[in-house]
Amino acid sequence: MRSLLTLSQLLAACAPLLVSLPAAAQPWVTSSFSISRHLHGTAALPGGDVLVVGGYIDQSTWTARTVERYNASTGTWSTFGESPGDHYTFVHVLPLPDGRLLVASMEAPFDTYDPASDTWTTLGDAAVLDSDMAVTQLADGDVFFVGGGMDFDDWGSAYRFDADTDTLDTVASLPVPRRRLAATLLADGRVLVTGGLRFVDEIENFEALTSAEIYDPVADRWTVAAPIPQARYDHRAALLPDGRVLVTGGVGTGYEHLPSTVIYDPATDAWTSGPTMAAGRALHTATTLPSGRVVMVGGAGAGRAVELYDPATSAFIALPSLSHDRQSHTTTYIPGKGLLVISGSTAELYALGATAEGEACVITEECADGTCEDGRCTDDGGGTGAGPGDPGGPPGGGCSPPWFDLGAMPGHAAMLLVAPGMFAWRRRRSGSTARPRARHADAG
Numbered sequence: 001m002r003s004l005l006t007l008s009q010l011l012a013a014c015a016p017l018l019v020s021l022p023a024a025a026q027p028w029v030t031s032s033f034s035i036s037r038h039l040h041g042t043a044a045l046p047g048g049d050v051l052v053v054g055g056y057i058d059q060s061t062w063t064a065r066t067v068e069r070y071n072a073s074t075g076t077w078s079t080f081g082e083s084p085g086d087h088y089t090f091v092h093v094l095p096l097p098d099g100r101l102l103v104a105s106m107e108a109p110f111d112t113y114d115p116a117s118d119t120w121t122t123l124g125d126a127a128v129l130d131s132d133m134a135v136t137q138l139a140d141g142d143v144f145f146v147g148g149g150m151d152f153d154d155w156g157s158a159y160r161f162d163a164d165t166d167t168l169d170t171v172a173s174l175p176v177p178r179r180r181l182a183a184t185l186l187a188d189g190r191v192l193v194t195g196g197l198r199f200v201d202e203i204e205n206f207e208a209l210t211s212a213e214i215y216d217p218v219a220d221r222w223t224v225a226a227p228i229p230q231a232r233y234d235h236r237a238a239l240l241p242d243g244r245v246l247v248t249g250g251v252g253t254g255y256e257h258l259p260s261t262v263i264y265d266p267a268t269d270a271w272t273s274g275p276t277m278a279a280g281r282a283l284h285t286a287t288t289l290p291s292g293r294v295v296m297v298g299g300a301g302a303g304r305a306v307e308l309y310d311p312a313t314s315a316f317i318a319l320p321s322l323s324h325d326r327q328s329h330t331t332t333y334i335p336g337k338g339l340l341v342i343s344g345s346t347a348e349l350y351a352l353g354a355t356a357e358g359e360a361c362v363i364t365e366e367c368a369d370g371t372c373e374d375g376r377c378t379d380d381g382g383g384t385g386a387g388p389g390d391p392g393g394p395p396g397g398g399c400s401p402p403w404f405d406l407g408a409m410p411g412h413a414a415m416l417l418v419a420p421g422m423f424a425w426r427r428r429r430s431g432s433t434a435r436p437r438a439r440h441a442d443a444g
Helices: 002-024 412-417
Strands: 029-037 041-044 050-053 066-071 076-082 092-095 101-104 111-114 119-122 134-137 143-146 158-162 167-171 182-185 191-194 197-201 205-208 212-216 221-225 236-239 245-248 261-265 270-273 285-288 294-297 306-310 315-319 330-334 338-351 371-373 376-378
Touching: 029 066, 029 076, 041 330, 050 330, 050 338, 092 134, 101 143, 134 182, 143 191, 182 236, 191 245, 236 285, 245 294, 285 330, 294 338
Parallel strands: 041 092
Antiparallel strands: 029 338, 041 050, 050 066, 066 076, 092 101, 101 111, 111 119, 134 143, 143 158, 158 167, 182 191, 191 212, 197 205, 212 221, 236 245, 245 261, 261 270, 285 294, 294 306, 306 315, 330 338, 371 376
């Protein structure tokens, strides 16, 4: 009798959740463009549209110079001319302080695109990137490139692209050469470099690293930071609102896709363990939302799985799965629209800020106003919140008898929405063993 009573209490408490759960999975809206591409670069234009540059189709077929543009208002694609250079692999597109976009890759000199005048400029005999470098933007808008490697060579080279003069300057080298690392701009303007992979010898082959260093762009100097608790490469790192750094996933020493996360505090030079993701993943994307929460999308080992990290609760929330497995993809945040994920010949948009009051939701960021409570957008007059439910109540939204707190489970009810795909990832290797050398750029 007692078991029947408690079961009835659970069903009564969870009834609203059970009814709204399927509808709460906001679908990813899929669109197609003309040319399949991987290892491309993307950037949002001032009006919200997204430009896609470069990338490759397969080992023998190149995407060449075709540029495509996503119209954020209509959700449609159009070709947008060609870039001056053939940007095939490891393409990065970064916004400069003056509104231009910098396009950098392994195969061609740097290009810039000016949306205001719709003009492309090649920066003379500018540098090409090394394979597997890490890239981040400095506080003044300059672009920082570090590390890299190919075949049996690893490099500690570091470069700074001066956005005022359009030149690439060589700066102090990374103490431990490596490839497939992560570089993160800290709140104080320094850069944290974490993990990576390096060639050891023909017997031990490659080694995943735990080492971490911090670069000071003002002093042009590196200092050693506390090592990561678990070696990893092909991971991702994101700055949190409180100045700490969240490191997620990657490939471990046993070549496994890691579900673990660690958090670095530059104030104390110390690492702590973070929550475990539902899916181990590497080569994923980690995109920070204006709320400070971070969305992990796809990657090797995770396929279609999407998770959101909430720094307020230090927990992951499962988001609706993608329609396609994604790797070698990009994720671009479009203000007022959502997240656009691009790889192959398709893109998927996860709408944010568009769900009306009373409609189903998973996270508050989906709601046009108010917060996401009990799986529905509620306009409480307090603006956009930071969590999946009322901060004063259970995150699960009421399905929480004292003996069975569903809201305390990682991702709570939304965890039911995830079906991670598993796939094998094969790395592209260059046919050339020659190291592409960076050179000083001429003024463009």
